[in-house]
Amino acid sequence: MSFQRYDYDVIANWIEPGERVLDLGCGDGSLLRHLTEVRQVRGYGVENDPERIVACVRNGINVIQINLDQGLAGFDDGFFDHVIMSLSLQAMHNTQGILKEMLRVGREAVVSFPNFAYWRHRQSILNGHMPVSKNLPHQWYNTPNVRFFTIADFDDLCVQEGIAIHERLAFDEDRIIVDEPNFMASVALYRLGRQVGC
Structure with missing residues (x-):
């Protein structure tokens, strides 16, 4: 089982049948297609x-062209059940803004991102090079990533921004990592909500 398939299955398990879902940075629409088929x-x-x-349209996905760093002004508060950003948060300039927007237009947000504190990434840096892996496939000079953060960093940001972490899964390939996820996990998946009273 590849990471992508595992990511899709985890997200599908967090979504009830028939929900309204917005997928931000949806790529070719394959995640939405999967959620349409299974949920x-x-x-x-x-x-x-x-x-x-164009790839989304070929996949039969309703897609809207938006620069996400400018927010989600065209969407009503609470219109979606889930707003998803799968492996794209690290490419956002306005990280705090997009998280707020996700929780404004959705009841819950789901985000996944590569963990830059993963031990193999640390080893690459000790060897004098920026990490390149399946989840970080680009070289330093052509990467779309503009934010380099860890699971611990994201946990701290959620506390700072008053974001409730409903569930977090960390894994390396298709193995769930329970012990020392900030060191042992290559990717993290979060199910987020608003703090009570926010």
Whole structure:
């Protein structure tokens, strides 16, 4: 089982059949297609890359072209059950803003991201090079990533921003990591909500 499939299955388990779902940075729409097939969601994708938008249309996905760093002003408060950002948060300039927007337009947010504190990444840096892996496939000079953060960093940000962590899973490939996830896990998945009273 590849990481991507595992990521999709975890997200699908957090979503009830028939929910309204918004997938931010949806790529070719394959996650939304999966959720439509297994959970019969009513979904929309948001993407800024023209080639990926064409791929979404080919996959039968309703897609809207938006620059996510400018927010989600076109969407009503609480319109979606879940707003998803899978492996794209590290490419956002306005990290705090997009998290707030996700929880404004959705009842819950689901985010996944590569953990830059993963032991193999640390080893790469000790060897004098930026990490390159399946979850970080680009070289330092052509990476779309603009934020380099860890599971511990994200936990701290959630506390600072008043974001409730409903569930967190950390894993390396398809193995769930329970002990020392900030060191042993390559990717983290979070199910987030608003703090009570926010």
